[in-house]
Amino acid sequence: MGFVLQDYQTTLKSRATLTGTGVHSGKPVTVHFLPADADTGILFQLTNGGDSREFRALVSEVGATDLCTMLGDPAGEHHIGTVEHLMATVFGLGLDNLIIEIDGPEVPILDGSAIAFVEAFDQAGVETLPVKRRYIRVVKPVRIENGASWAEFRPYDGTRFEIEIDFESPAIGRQLFASDINADIFRRDIARARTFGFMKDVERLWAAGYALGSSLENSLVIGDDNRVINMGGLRYPNEFARHKTLDAMGDLALAGARFIGCFRSYRGGHRMNAAALRRLLSDRSAFEIVETTRRERGRSAEMSAVSAPVYAPWMI
Template sequence: MARRRTGTQTTLGNRVSLSGVGVHSGEQVSVTLHPAEADCGIYFNRTNLEDGRDREIPADFRYVNATDLCTSIGVSGASVATIEHLMATLRALDIDNCAIEVDGPEVPVMDGSAEAFVDAVDQAGVEHLSAPRRYIRIERPIRVEMGKSFAEFVPHDGQRIEVEIDFANHLVGRQAFGFDVCGKVFRDEVCRARTFGFYADVKNLWARGFALGASLENAVVIGEDRIMNPEGLRFTDEFVRHKALDAIGDLALAGAPILGCYRSYRGGHKLNHMALQALLADRDAWSIVELPARRETGHGELPAALAAAAFGPDVS
């Protein structure tokens, strides 16, 4: 298992494959995670396209093309959706370089959580590389607002996530969850939290041709007066824990670990993306550092290596 805030980059020790249903298409999708060289970052290799050509899609916030139902990235002629749970796993387990081969338009939803991706990384193992790891350090606060929702980055000595949700439905209500991001806490308290949605919304999405793969096997479904899953919840506050999981995955598109605290209130994929865009557009708000020496490499453009690096609106 990779240690937190080590001075060098990592990749996987071996390739590993897994498959499952796509939550939107309802079709089987296979994903293979490959080791990658230092400074390659994380990128998707989209295969099985109609024109027979594969497309490489960097896991980078500048390639985000949708945030309504999930987080999707794309280039001309290809896209990959529902990437947030896999990206959260790679970030939380300190995987810096990985080539992700996927033969469909979305990463499989598995059981609605990131647990299967954690198992895949454990199976592949972690290899430490000689190149230094670079971090994006928050130098001053950045905040974005969207209606009653807000998100902000503030300076913090470490990698911290603080998420609060507030739903009118009494089965969800107001919940808050915060933690310092590390592999152990992610494994024990975050990765098993599943995506969730309201049954009324799911029926509407089905009628529109979305969420065709959604079921009680891969999501927590909230009915009018009860949780519809026979096994109930995995955590009493599983809803906000899953929002924290999504936030880690969305912020992983920065291309490097973020040294700072990210807070959100009533957030989702769109707000996470807006906050990351606002942060990286302000060159005085962040700097690139290396640890443990913490040598600052200055402001300006993201290094080239960094640059390449649910099923209901805002409830995934």
């Protein structure tokens, strides 16, 4: 096949910790990342005071997609918001199993990108586990549309994202980021792309109780003159499209297994990403569950379909 297959599941070698501020709550939060056994998946453990609650990182747990991707009920006492940058790192670095202990209802925004998660995971190291990894392979196109916006999965010999955005603001305009994905590409081309917003929207968001932790330290901000006002400027010429790719990777990581296929979108976002993933997983004729089989003493690999449990992690 035309891309590198990871035969076996992975986790972290050691514990890692990050502390920061929630972009919407403005409150401090600490996250601990712990190694986990094979077939654990990605498991969030929210500790809020003396109470605790677990959330599996699955699209079936998504309760809101308005300004971020949130696990749990946004109107309830227990939920975890802004999981997308962390989950994009899990996807990009190929982590299958992880326990995430978090002491607040929102993953910290850090610098608005995924690079701090990458550095923390790289320092902790990745361990290979003696259990086969399973993939979701797209076998027929699946598409959703909403006005001028659309998103689709297509069969592809690899894992690829083609994300196009189109904003009226001349600071952004129409941008495309298209690339196959592996850990090196994620680190170099995607992980440092920051979240962005418009100064004109800030007061409205503050009044609604959002973006209380947003600042020029963790967001690209476009001013009233349609220019990026951050002193350092852009990290990539098309940083906006790359950040939308980062978001899409995080949202699709909630499939519960890495997919083999191409995800394409135009003017998408968290809601459309989640809807497209739900559409794919609801059509059992659109995908199959596969794992690697090695031949000729491990020199070559191919994918073979396997029987999936009725309540497999990727099922919604």
